[in-house]
Amino acid sequence: MTLIPFKRLAQSNLIIGHRGASGYAPENTLASFNEAVKRQADMIELDIQLTADHHWVVIHDLNLKRTCGVSKKVRITPLSLIKTLDAGSWFSAVFSGERVLTLEELLAWAKNKINLNIEIKGKLPKRIGSIPTLLAKISKNQMTKNVILSSFNWKVLREIRHFHRTIPIGILVNREPHFLYLREALDLKAFSIHLPKHRMKKGLSSKIHDHKLKIFLYTVNRADEIKAYSALGADGFFSDYPGLIRYERPI
Numbered sequence: 001m002t003l004i005p006f007k008r009l010a011q012s013n014l015i016i017g018h019r020g021a022s023g024y025a026p027e028n029t030l031a032s033f034n035e036a037v038k039r040q041a042d043m044i045e046l047d048i049q050l051t052a053d054h055h056w057v058v059i060h061d062l063n064l065k066r067t068c069g070v071s072k073k074v075r076i077t078p079l080s081l082i083k084t085l086d087a088g089s090w091f092s093a094v095f096s097g098e099r100v101l102t103l104e105e106l107l108a109w110a111k112n113k114i115n116l117n118i119e120i121k122g123k124l125p126k127r128i129g130s131i132p133t134l135l136a137k138i139s140k141n142q143m144t145k146n147v148i149l150s151s152f153n154w155k156v157l158r159e160i161r162h163f164h165r166t167i168p169i170g171i172l173v174n175r176e177p178h179f180l181y182l183r184e185a186l187d188l189k190a191f192s193i194h195l196p197k198h199r200m201k202k203g204l205s206s207k208i209h210d211h212k213l214k215i216f217l218y219t220v221n222r223a224d225e226i227k228a229y230s231a232l233g234a235d236g237f238f239s240d241y242p243g244l245i246r247y248e249r250p251i
């Protein structure tokens with residue numbers, strides 16, 4: 001199977017599985033990603049950060065406590081220790097034994113299967129080479145046209161653009177004003193702007209679409225919201241329940 005590069009996706013109402021299908025399975029695990037594919041997500045969103053020994057791993061929180069039961073920051077923990085932890089039991093005993101994935105494992109799984117939005121958590125890595133290493137892993141798996149790289153930390157995005165002129169970038173926005181995130185998106189030649197859903201207002205979509213930027217909203221877990229935001233011009237939705245508008249009832 002060949003995946004359609006993002007830039008050629010004509011479809012609107014893109015459903016992006018948030019941390020996989022994190023409403024159904026423990027976030028950012030293989031179980032969650034498989035569930036998202038089963039529920040026909042168009043794309044999967046996942047979070048990555050660096051371990052103490054500079055491996056990119058797939059996990060949301062900076063601390064391992066909530067999802068792996070050990071109160072220790074990922075950035076001071078070596079991969080070998082992280083790999084011993086159970087990343088599934090916190091969600092349900094059914095998922096005990098799920099492991100934290102490395103980025104390599106994730107890319108090998110996703111290749112030729114599903115497009116990805118890789119969100120980079122944390123500070124700009126101090127170690128020179130961490131961002132080029134990330135880009136090299138994506139490129140080695142021929143997924144450069146099948147990923148969007150995003151971050152709330154725009155310094156990280158600038159670093160990515162510095163090392164790669166064309167890889168799709170999504171600007172993650174929290175409270176920043178419109179003029180600021182739009183300027184950043186244009187400077188970075190971004191593909192998309194990822195907004196909290198409450199920031200989506202009438203009239204906003206044309207101001208963003210005029211610049212050929214897509215609008216993705218987080219986190220949308222009800223079918224009626226998808227309908228309403230879609231009418232306002234949103235192009236895609238991060239959802240813990242991918243498949244929501246395909247064959248599920250509103251929840």
Ligand code: G3P
Nearest residue numbers: 045047119172194218238
């Ligand atoms: O990328 C959208 C969303 O995932 C951002 O927030 O905290 O879920 O990573 P968070």
Ligand code: MG
Nearest residue numbers: 045046047119
């Ligand atoms: Mg995220």
